[in-house]
Amino acid sequence: MPEKLQLVAKNCYIYRAGDSPVAIHVYLSQKLRADFTEAEALEQLYNASLLPGVVGPVIGMPDIHTGYGLPIGGVMAADYERGVVSAGAVGMDINCGVRLLTTRIPAAEIERAILTKLLAAIARRVPAGVGRVSQVKELRRASLEAVAAGGARYFIQEGFGRGEDRERIEDGGCLSGADVAAVSKEARERADQLATIGGGNHFVEIGKVAAVLEEGLAARFGLHKDHLYILIHTGSRGLGHQICTDYSNLMWANGEQNGTPAPVKGLACAPIASRDGQNYLKGMALAANYAFANRQLITHFIREAFVEVLKKPEEDLGLDLLYDVAHNIAKKEKHGAKWLLVHRKGATRALPAGHGDNPGCYLATGHPAIIPGSMGTASYVVVGTGEINKTFCSVNHGAGRVMSRKKARQEFSREDLLNQLGGVVVAARDIKFLKDEAPLAYKDIDAVVATLAEAGLTRPVVRLQPLGVLKGEGEEA
């Protein structure tokens, strides 16, 4: 495997395997390259390069690790006219993503005890953990048709947000074409989880802006040194999971008759123009809108919790939405002269300054791309540069795992985890359920973010440092 990675530009390798019809690029710093052992993830990029209508390069981001079908940290673009869509190449958690709120609260004013109170006030409103459903009956029963039609906008209009939030969400918080009729009854029955976080790597985090790296951009984004921020990481919960499972099975079963057999089930696919392909995209859009709505509702409850605990009016606290980005999704986009369906699985869109798909407020700068680290480690806000077209305007989505969940649960004790957290306050049922989320189960976020910056693709704007985090429990050792 190692000898098949050939350095062609700063931090950019070509993976030479088999008779791949299109190029495969993997972005790794020298250090990440030296530590990289995951041949299986590269094999998955190769398999993706074989799918009909794929337009090169297929890309591995610096946070790449083995996934189901396409690796996490994978980008695969398909020609919109003659290419395929793959449910597995979007991922199980459709529109898993992150949103960042800025505040006017100096971190120095928030003692540990207040931080704990804030996390508890959020936890009372926003359930965390696998299988948890909405706390509020009306949200458990919210109209899926309304979510399909409006996404986050529907709930903003219902009072769960501010008008200005609308344009500070990728695609305005609403993909067109979402259709409830395109998903199974089983999927619809799982749509009772709005305003919940879930488990795994999902979280709500409170931290402070630790370092300003691009002063002008940080000021325009309202990110000021030593002020608090809030980061929300979650997705479409059981609904998206069920839609992915259903369509992955359907695409696998119909691969031959659709003329698009896949090399492995995880890359089961259908022509974009086919009935299966179109129906998946309608279901994917529904889950995407559900996830945008989920993060919007969580934002509302966080604002409420801050006002309650800090006993100040919301406008004094800020709690402004900076941006909300998806990192498991497929998008119809024009790159060069071609319309493509860009699958980003564990990859974040980062449109450069001047790109017409930026919201108006970020047209001059490029929108902020938000890159969370692991629990207890830094996160970053970056923007794409003029070179970002090399990755179909994509950047990494996080740090990326280096250790499986299972291995991390065996490897680390409760005390190991506490040590690795270095004083970050954790609100969770018991941290023994979070060993699989230990910081050392992930790559070094600083090295991962530096990789694309050194390659000239991104400009890091701020480095964020966590102070406290709300997590849903996973499994005990």
Added chain:
DNA sequence: ATGTTC
């Protein structure tokens, strides 16, 4: 990621 091995 996930009503955590239908």
